[in-house]
Amino acid sequence: MDIEPSFFETNPQAGAVGQPLDRVDGRAKVTGQAKYSAEYNQLPGLTHAVLKTSDVAKGRITGFDTSAALKQPGVLAILTHQNLPKLAKTPNDADGKKAIGAPMGFLPLTTDQIHYAGQPVAVVVADTLERAQHAAALLKVQYAAEKPLASYEDPKAELFDPEAVQDGKTKGHTVRGNPKAAFAAAPVQLTHKYDHAINHHNPMEPGATTAHWEAADRLTIYESTQGVSRTQKSVSTMLGLSAEQVRVVTKYLGGGFGCKGSAWPHTILTVQAARAVGRPVKLSLTRPQMFTSMGHREDQTQTLRLGATKDGKLTALIHEKTSTTSPWDNYAEPNSKIINLLYECPNFEASYQLARANVMTSTFMRAPGEAPGSFALECSMDDLAYELGIDPLEIRLRNYAEKDPSTGQAWSSKSLKQCYARGAELFGWSKRNPKAGATRDGRLLVGWGMATASYPVHNSQGTARARLYADGHAVVQAGATDLGTGTYTVMTQVAADALGLPVDKVRFELGDTKLPTAPNSGGSVAAGTVSSSVYMAVQDVWQKLIKAAVLDKKSPLYRAKPADVEVKQGRLQLKADPKKGEEFGALMKRAEIGDVEGNGQGRYGSGYEDAQAAANADPSKKDEAAHHSMHSFGAHFCEVKVDPELGTVRVTRWVSVHGAGRILNAKTARSQIIGGSIFGIGCALMESTFRDPNYSRYTNASLADYHIPVNADIPDMTVEFVEEHDPYINAMGVKGIGEISMVGVAAAVANAVFHATGKRVRSLPITPNKILETKAASA
Ligand code: MOS
Numbered sequence: 001m002d003i004e005p006s007f008f009e010t011n012p013q014a015g016a017v018g019q020p021l022d023r024v025d026g027r028a029k030v031t032g033q034a035k036y037s038a039e040y041n042q043l044p045g046l047t048h049a050v051l052k053t054s055d056v057a058k059g060r061i062t063g064f065d066t067s068a069a070l071k072q073p074g075v076l077a078i079l080t081h082q083n084l085p086k087l088a089k090t091p092n093d094a095d096g097k098k099a100i101g102a103p104m105g106f107l108p109l110t111t112d113q114i115h116y117a118g119q120p121v122a123v124v125v126a127d128t129l130e131r132a133q134h135a136a137a138l139l140k141v142q143y144a145a146e147k148p149l150a151s152y153e154d155p156k157a158e159l160f161d162p163e164a165v166q167d168g169k170t171k172g173h174t175v176r177g178n179p180k181a182a183f184a185a186a187p188v189q190l191t192h193k194y195d196h197a198i199n200h201h202n203p204m205e206p207g208a209t210t211a212h213w214e215a216a217d218r219l220t221i222y223e224s225t226q227g228v229s230r231t232q233k234s235v236s237t238m239l240g241l242s243a244e245q246v247r248v249v250t251k252y253l254g255g256g257f258g259c260k261g262s263a264w265p266h267t268i269l270t271v272q273a274a275r276a277v278g279r280p281v282k283l284s285l286t287r288p289q290m291f292t293s294m295g296h297r298e299d300q301t302q303t304l305r306l307g308a309t310k311d312g313k314l315t316a317l318i319h320e321k322t323s324t325t326s327p328w329d330n331y332a333e334p335n336s337k338i339i340n341l342l343y344e345c346p347n348f349e350a351s352y353q354l355a356r357a358n359v360m361t362s363t364f365m366r367a368p369g370e371a372p373g374s375f376a377l378e379c380s381m382d383d384l385a386y387e388l389g390i391d392p393l394e395i396r397l398r399n400y401a402e403k404d405p406s407t408g409q410a411w412s413s414k415s416l417k418q419c420y421a422r423g424a425e426l427f428g429w430s431k432r433n434p435k436a437g438a439t440r441d442g443r444l445l446v447g448w449g450m451a452t453a454s455y456p457v458h459n460s461q462g463t464a465r466a467r468l469y470a471d472g473h474a475v476v477q478a479g480a481t482d483l484g485t486g487t488y489t490v491m492t493q494v495a496a497d498a499l500g501l502p503v504d505k506v507r508f509e510l511g512d513t514k515l516p517t518a519p520n521s522g523g524s525v526a527a528g529t530v531s532s533s534v535y536m537a538v539q540d541v542w543q544k545l546i547k548a549a550v551l552d553k554k555s556p557l558y559r560a561k562p563a564d565v566e567v568k569q570g571r572l573q574l575k576a577d578p579k580k581g582e583e584f585g586a587l588m589k590r591a592e593i594g595d596v597e598g599n600g601q602g603r604y605g606s607g608y609e610d611a612q613a614a615a616n617a618d619p620s621k622k623d624e625a626a627h628h629s630m631h632s633f634g635a636h637f638c639e640v641k642v643d644p645e646l647g648t649v650r651v652t653r654w655v656s657v658h659g660a661g662r663i664l665n666a667k668t669a670r671s672q673i674i675g676g677s678i679f680g681i682g683c684a685l686m687e688s689t690f691r692d693p694n695y696s697r698y699t700n701a702s703l704a705d706y707h708i709p710v711n712a713d714i715p716d717m718t719v720e721f722v723e724e725h726d727p728y729i730n731a732m733g734v735k736g737i738g739e740i741s742m743v744g745v746a747a748a749v750a751n752a753v754f755h756a757t758g759k760r761v762r763s764l765p766i767t768p769n770k771i772l773e774t775k776a777a778s779a
Pocket of ligand 1: 261365
């Protein structure tokens with residue numbers, strides 16, 4: 001008996017799951033009824049806070065002149081490090097950081113120290129937003145400024161290996177086989193350096209907090225976050241309250257991409273401001289403040305050495321990464337993980353180093369590690385293909401990993417060959433001219449490139465609740481967040497099928513710490529975890545109703561063994577004789593059961609595999625308990641047209657094919673892959689935040705100057721999924737798709753640019769100046 005019955009078995013027929021259902025929250029969004037975290041304007045006595053931030057990146061605050069600001073009408077408080085109410089714990093405390101949660105390792109307004117430009121130095125609260133803004137402008141802050149460091153590129157920057165710091169000897173290396181010797185002996189040796197600009201997440205909705213103290217020990221926060229529970233834990237820890245005294249609500253989110261995956265200073269500062277003025281306080285970050293308040297993808301350089309045989313088989317991969325971090329944090333995107341497993345290669349080594357600079361800390365951003373790591377690997381694989389005169393798709397097939405090279409484990413499922421084949425067919429890859437710089441459309445150069453995508457199944461678990469009413473409707477709940485990607489919709493579909501109800505009879509609720517705990521919507525775990533939790537909660541409902549039926553004298557199932565009863569499309573029936581049974585509604589009405597509530601825990605990843613193995617324990621099959629390696633895979637195909645005189649690149653065709661387990665909604669899944677691919681195209685061609693090397697300030701902190709793709713930059717995109725059945729990952733067979741969509745995208749574009757121009761640009765973004773400056777390869 002499986003500990004978690006599988007959706008594959010209980011719902012063999014196609015139902016709502018998989019259908020391209022319109023978003024259930026679509027109407028609320030387009031009519032403005034959907035309430036985002038900065039829209040709780042009816043709270044009694046709501047006040048407004050703005051952050052005063054430092055223009056200086058390093059130094060100390062030597063004084064404030066608050067007199068003019070405090071005289072303004074409507075001003076309620078000016079909080080600084082001199083008068084911020086005391087917190088039980090801050091991330092500055094030795095034991096605080098872990099409890100509060102990375103990456104907030106430093107809380108402003110607790111010291112006179114300035115560590116980065118844009119650091120909040122005061123919170124100004126007034127009865128209207130405009131009055132708060134005006135008072136903040138009048139507030140004068142004096143600094144003793146010092147010369148800051150801006151990045152690892154500064155000659156004064158000190159590089160360190162963060163894993164070596166802990167025990168005094170270098171440990172920050174992953175080594176398999178004998179990579180240095182294998183590289184030295186390789187008939188083909190490629191060594192290339194890849195640079196990556198600073199990227200900012202820039203979700204449409206900025207970070208925003210509305211804090212409402214309902215009593216001295218009871219707080220509700222309407223927060224723009226990817227995880228209500230994580231925010232609850234961070235804030236309650238800092239305040240010294242128990243978790244249930246802090247309620248966090250996020251009904252709608254306007255994107256996150258990782259920057260809303262952690263608690264950040266503005267949230268607790270708003271909570272403190274609300275405590276100080278004794279009224280609800282709303283704070284919404286400005287767009288410029290978004291560049292210094294919620295992390296970014298770090299400036300980084302990678303060196304990849306690739307050794308191969310003359311027939312294109314990899315023999316060694318050696319990867320090094322250097323990036324900038326903040327004065328208090330050691331975060332670095334784990335780029336090497338994907339390089340370690342994407343292709344069969346017996347010898348591998350990775351190391352990384354950091355330099356501290358006066359910057360806000362970097363954090364995870366969509367496909368952290370996989371996106372920049374795949375840029376280096378997939379460009380070098382393209383180089384290898386040209387070097388040997390082998391088709392770029394063929395070179396990948398020659399190095400296809402039949403099992404996970406980094407662990408030796410079998411894959412739980414892998415449909416990459418089908419993705420390659422279908423993508424190539426849709427794109428017309430076989431018609432590609434193998435020669436670079438040889439295809440033209442009028443005066444434009446035409447290039448075709450491709451790359452592989454992969455993203456792991458990160459272990460996760462969560463809970464959900466389902467309440468089924470006798471009249472045939474249901475309310476299903478989990479404290480998940482919907483980033484805008486469709487969580488409301490797909491969970492409605494899962495619940496409807498599991499309950500045997502039409503989707504319009506099911507309401508799915510999320511985004512509240514009062515609901516059962518779900519994981520952060522991050523790491524692409526939400527769909528796989530929450531769908532399993534919902535499914536398991538419904539199984540609990542059925543178990544309770546089966547028990548009621550077998551005890552009910554009037555039921556056709558009276559005195560049956562519960563284990564002999566199954567539920568199909570809402571009908572309780574004997575497995576051996578399905579004609580014997582009844583609808584749940586008939587049973588509930590007759591037995592006067594108004595509603596039944598079930599709870600369930602869903603597991604995603606190796607925890608699910610463990611649970612199944614435990615349930616099926618057979619001592620003679622010990623090996624089956626070994627875990628599978630769990631990943632999604634896919635392939636991108638790109639056409640670009642490059643203006644040889646201007647260096648401008650336009651993406652003119654796009655095909656992505658992914659294998660990601662069961663697809664819960666064909667429409668929202670397609671949208672998510674399109675969104676991720678556009679995100680990747682932005683990273684490839686446009687997105688870059690410039691940090692001034694002298695002042696360590698961002699010079700383009702606005703959406704006018706930080707370019708992201710708009711509709712006119714993007715062609716129609718072709719997105720498909722291959723059918724993939726994975727019984728090892730969770731009860732639903734669902735893998736996440738939020739991040740794989742951008743893995744390999746920058747490389748596919750760069751490879752297409754090379755094919756168009758013969759110029760290899762290894763620095764993101766690929767802007768016109770870089771194309772004009774780069775010499776064409778002689779190959
Ligand atoms: Mo995502 S970068 O895991 O929120």
